[in-house]
Amino acid sequence: MQPARTLRDAYNAADPAVPLPSGDPRYVDCTDVRGERDVVQQMLKTITWSASNTAQLLTGHRGCGKSTELLRLKARLEEAGYAVIYFEADEDLDVNDIIYSDLLLGMARRIESQLRQEHDIALDPKLLENVQHWFAEVLYTEDGWRQVQRELEAEATLGVGLPEGVPILARLLARVTGQIKTGHDVREEIRRKLDPQISLLIENVNLLILRATERLRRQGRRGLVLLIDNLDRITLRQLDTGRTSHEALYVDHGEQLRALACHVVYTVPISMVYSPMATQLKAVFPHCAVVPMVKVARPEGGGYAEGLARLQEMLARRIDLDALFTGEAVEHLCRTCGGHPRDLMRLVTYACIHAPAERWPRPIDLQVARRAEAELVEEYSRLIPEAHYPKLARVHLRHVVENDADHQLMLYNLSVLEYLNGPPPWHDVHPAVRCLPKFEEALKRERAEMGLA
């Protein structure tokens, strides 16, 4: 792919809505400028060096490149001889209303279908039938199951939905997860019936996994890894139990999520890691990898040239910078994005929209870059509730976040970003937010209170 040389091509090359697939030539390794640790390396080691199965969490800001890193991990694991099942939780499940048994069911379905389709492993029909019987017994009455079975068999003969020759269990799992996803009336019923049987559900799923692993080993593979992306998109809701939807899934039912007989990586919202339940979460999932922002500044002040250079490289893989940007414009945009790749792409998009088309070369100069920045600043002002400003000022001065709801929201809406220079991580306010007059006022007050000039 040639780097874009026109404003139009640059505008399309900087789409904020498209993650990079693994192996894409536009990928820039930002490991060293994100922090000392490579999250992919870290997660890979946890899996390859462990004698037993592991369950890890991956977190990071919205748009920081989590999916890109997860796809890289997939490629590395495959190189290392693992069979990998990667899927996006929101494709199969209703992330607006999800509980742990939904997730386990969704995983069971993916394990069966992707092994069959991508790894060409058809599991022993006897085993599939046993598992299918178990599901039938738990979920249906005898008459009900006969009806469902007839429908599934009819589907199979008509070739509806899944292709021919697919085991009935696959059809059953597709049906049940489909009903759960679409919020079908029977969703609650399925959940109610599965809840007391959860350890048996896990046992049955593990039967599938163990048999599959045996087969994989015979093919020379080292094992099975499940990567579950977009699970961090589950809606944050207050439940009747007093817990949030995030706490209920990751903390209250963390043990169940850990109980599968293979390696698993779950994505988790960054705000969960800074919630009042952070300690409990850590107890259940000791391995939590964070994809931090690319550093564009140092906590003690001053720019971080290597980070800025890497962001510039990210752009250069997409766009012919010399043709379209002045040097100071590029640098300004890289600083303003706070090391957040998606905001960088967005700033470039805005710059392309506002660049004077008649000027050539380098239509995007500092003035255009400032205009793009002003738009991003305006957008952040919409996101921030009045009450956050004093707290944002404190984060900026102290570089730490507290484990409370407001700070959770700041991390969630990207007004506060996380950086890493070796542990522990440090935090700062998004540069666009720092331009807001309300932030400046709050900062002045906070400085005065601290006795600073």
Added chain:
Amino acid sequence: MSERKWDWPDTPAARQNLETLSALARAIGMAAAGRFVLLLAKCNVPAQQEVLAEQLRAMLEPLDVELVEVDVAGAVSDLLSHLKAHLEPSGRPHEPAEAHRPEPVEAHRPEPVEARHPELVEGSPLVQLQPATAVAEPRVPYSAYPPLALSVHGLAASFRSDDPHPPLLAHLNLGRECYRELGCPLVLWLPDYALTRLAREAPDFWAWRSGVFEFVPQPEMAESALRQVAYEPELVTSSLDAAAKRERLMLLEQLLADYRELGAGPREQDVQADILWKMGGLHQDLGEYEAGRQAYREALEIKQQLGDRAGVAQTLHQLGNVAYLQGDYAEARRLYGESLDIAQQLGNRAGLAATLHQLGMLAQGQGDYVEARRLYQESLDIKQEMGDHAGIAATLHQLGMLAQAQGDYAEARRLYGESLDIAQQLGNRAGLATTLHQLGMLAQDQGDYAEARRLYQESFDIKQQLGDRAGIAITLAQLALLEEAEGNLERALDLTRQAQEIIVSLGNPEHIARIQQQRTRLEEKLQGATPGDHHG
């Protein structure tokens, strides 16, 4: 573009908007074929949105991009299906489209949409999205053939400010990947508050934006919208159907946002108070008393700041009405008293008459018929002097109720009849419904149950159209008593329960207690626990 002559006012706001509009046109025009681009446009007033979209269409014409406008009427939760349905014209056989053509071909110029989008019709894999299918089919973008852009209007109805969790927001946030299927620029027009909610409550969707285009209010457009909705005669507004009232409320809210942006000059302030006043009245008519109180309070604050004493008196009167409807009679009396004092000082006869009427209602509620009659008479005299026909009808209605309560049915019928005639002449549907209900009660009192039922039904139908929840509850409760009198106890209890549900939500403690009594009595009667119990 430069040779086109816009009929566009030459004001700073208009010039700024034109510049923003050009940026929006560029953001659409630069999009590669088949690419989904999310563009958000902030504009408060629908009339202005229409004008801007029209200009946008003209700007896109020379770029050969067709702007397809979609007006979403009413609340939607699944916008994508709505857009797909809009993009699917009549059935044409599905042809495998040259789906992933990389670049637009300049020679290919607009044909009818359906000709350029054969993949949009029935039978396309897009139409039968199978969530349960594990094998992902390659997605065919909707606008496989450029160039097309979608411009979506009317979304404010899906972001009602009083809805804590609009389903559309959850849908957008979780379903954002699916929107990529549209494969073309998507412009969502939203009023200011809706855009803020989108940013905060659908952060994943918001994260995909490629531009936010904020249009500033243009005073000349706001003015014309203002004349249409804020200064409509009271009677016309209160006679609107429930749905029209909701829509009106939304328009007023958007208009209010415009005037808030237009600044804090006395004229803009005054307009804001008027808009709030109108909103308060609509909330009150719809039985949303707290929202009504909130709007009147804000209006009162502005009127006080402006030193508009007549406005203050009027607003205090309205606040009194809300308190009265909520059953807080002491507070209502206090507010009416304050309003009356100012009206007297200013010599505002109309205000005086209105408040006297309300004080009469308070006296009547306490059973002080002599005082009530005196106050009504005083109010009536002023109204007759001023030729305030709507007011006359209302007071005659109240006098009719007094006569009825005292058993003078002939007099009551005469007064109701007179009130009814005026309401009909004025097209005052709310007044009509109220008086029909009273006539029904009169018929019931005189044992003509068939006539009573007919009148209640007529009253009920009108109230339902108007969205008058308080009125609906009263008529349901009354119908229940009619059923009881006819011996249909189960039906009576059922109607009472329906009325109770509404009455509880309206929150007047006296009414709640009364309907609970009615319910308990009917339940006991049904169980035969207290046979032959007295009835109210």
